[in-house]
Amino acid sequence: MKIKSMLCASALLIFSPLSIAQEWNGKALGFESPPDPILGEMSGLRKMLNDNGFAYNLGYLNEIGWNGGGGYNHDSHVAYIDQFALTFNQDLSRWTHIPDARIEANIVNRNHNDDLTTRRVQDPRVNFNDLTQESWGGQSITRLGWLTFARSFDERRMTWRIGMMNKVQTFDQIIPCDFQMLSQCGGKSANSLTWNNWNVHTWGTTLEYRLTPTVTLKGGVMEQNPDASSRHHAWSGSTRGSKGVLLPMEIEARPVINGLPGAYNLGVIFTNAPQTDLYRGKSGGAGASDPSGYDHHNRTWFLYAGLNQQLTQHQHDASRGLSTSFSMSLADQRTNYMHSVYAASLRYRGLFDARPEDWIGVGLTWTDMSSQYARNQRYINMNRGVSDYNDAAYHPVPGHSFNGEFYYRFRPFSWLELQPGLQYWHRPAGITHTQDAWVTELKTVVTF
Template identity: 60%
Template sequence: MKKKIIMLLSLFLTMPAIANTDREWNGIVLGFEPPSKGIFGDMLGIRPILSNNGFTFNSNYLSQTAYNMSGGYDKNKHVAYIDQFAVTFNQDLERWTGIPDARIEGNIVNRNHNDDLTIKRTQDYRVLNNDQTQESAGGGSITRLGWLTFARSFDDRRLTWRIGMMNKTQEFDQTIPCDFQLRTLCGGKSANSLTWSNWNIHTWGTTLSYKITPALTFKTGIMEQNNKATERSHAWSWSTSGSKGFLLPLEIETHTFVNGLPGAYNIGLLYTNAKQKDLYKDKSYKNTWFMYAGMNQQLTQHKNDPNRGLSVSVSGSYHDERSNFMNYVISTSLRYRGLFDIRPEDWLGFGISYTDFSSHYAKGQKNKNKALNITDYKNPLYSPVATNALNAELYYRFKLASWFELQPDLQYWHNPGGIKRTSDAFVLGLKTTITF
């Protein structure tokens, strides 16, 4: 256990000393591009009018398609398709109230189709899902409130306070973008705790972030752990019904420079006082913990263009395997923006992720088989025993217009779902993004 903790901590502790903090940090090559001009432009002057009154927003359409070329648990061919519409908005209140940096933030997501190739074809349906062919799949066809919060700043904008119905992605684990279609390569690893959710699921909470220096930020907060937050009845609910306890996140994030090139690094610890059930033993625990870390560093600059070049990211998480079916997850990826002079805004990406499954989860599966006296893997009641899994993805993203991106990808699944009896799979994917 100590070796694994040290391995995760090393992602952060071996990072370079903070330097050149007087320089302007540019994260475009790391995957953090500014909002693109939408297909409707200024919307006949409506958008500038709203902006002049402090209201800004971004809206987009996303679709993700996946096709099982070969292998997997179910080899019958299937084209799976999901899509979503999302609106994220910000209302500046400072001009009306005089409160420094005061604002209302919101996010609304409409998801459709819920056609997930992972559970239909790629992996054995009898084991828990550690990855997805389409990272935005899940939750059904539904419109949800992702977050609605009030925020303001103190101490010359060094301290930021946020409160309301919130989501962790507003504040935590923001060093790696979500550009791959595989879930394990999409962003950081904080969601692997299984105690809070990504993107379009809200719970009550409040957070504080403090800039110790312009480049170094400390983040913390108290958030609700509510297992009912993912249910349809909670899509717009203000209720705390179903709350099991509170989450206490702690994170340190830095934006720095290495050899004159920008990088982002973070390490986080998440504690919850909610009761957790052991996956093997007939017992529960009063609390649990979770660790995550990430780094995203630009390696090269293409000619003299700071917005083109190669970057590398590494992220990992280490879990309490008594109650979490994953022991640890590690991912690494390479991204290149503007590889070809003729297409300076296109992206090329390649990533690999490795999941080691919990020994308690494996023992629990074996116990179920023993209790039912089942040894035949083909029996629908048999509980397969997960060990480890390795997934990889290669994509190329075409920036066809300021408002339109097309991203084909090829995925490789080794031991899908951690089951060695499931044949390795190749999946062809296509991701489409339209900005309005």
């Protein structure tokens, strides 16, 4: 019933008279053009590359988190991670005369692998459902994020992409990744746990078709490979480790409502790759004590949706104002330990006239863990005769968690962003025994 209501609401929004195509300016939603870089034109080199169809963006990011109070481990720790990312497109249409033909690539170098979440904030005996530093993950390593060929058809209404790809190139693109907390960074499609964000590639092909000036239908066939995030796969084009395919489908709308832009999406992912049951064994009982191990499911699904809507305009400047976003995911809790996640936020671009490019944001996230995952934890404790939470052999039983974040982003120069913030974690990882935690943060972005 909940899904049916969501579909009806989406249809009303998409085909409403309010959604008639107007000029869509998404700056106040977080869709900003790359800023002027610190290296400038590099004595004409950048212009020469652009004139030959080579466009690139080179950026540096670091994220710092400090456990100011509470959490699982109260010992003070400052966690630091950073990354360099090179993203580029090479235009091929000028030589091939194929409409919008291009090569797209992304290379990411991550360092330090220092995660405050599992080191201090939450009980490490249970799976994490959020991160204090969203860019943590994938180890200290340099990876190929994607290498794809793309072109358009039907007077640019259709875009086709093929190669070693990442989901962010096509899917779930309506919410920016501005917050440092993972659950507030972008949409919720990554919660499927069947594909990766940003710097991990798998083989696939996708199609995008613009049904109307505001509505786009997206679909694809992508490799489902649990080994894709391993070190040996960082630059590999091998399909070793593949378990099946992913079939994602999404509808995205970018209307202008009452003169203000918005972005909305609804997506579903189906996979035939075997997924391990979180509780049930192959013989029908508990998998933890089944001699044949845990059961597997060859058909699982995942649903995600979101919205990002500008609410106000600052005086007469369309690029400034208040916006709100909401995103959610609903998973098959037989195989996914995060059953449902709901995140909402408010952002304001250019609140102060003296700082028109600064941002302020506040966000809240509710996560409900899988009942099957909790059932398995309880069974393991019962089977081992363990009931004391402080016993190292005890398996904590998760429920729900509630996290929040506030940030202010300064842009003293076009190429530099400094973003201090504060996070609050209620029941980290869904464990009632873990004290609520406060985390102070600092995110820095430099564009070269």
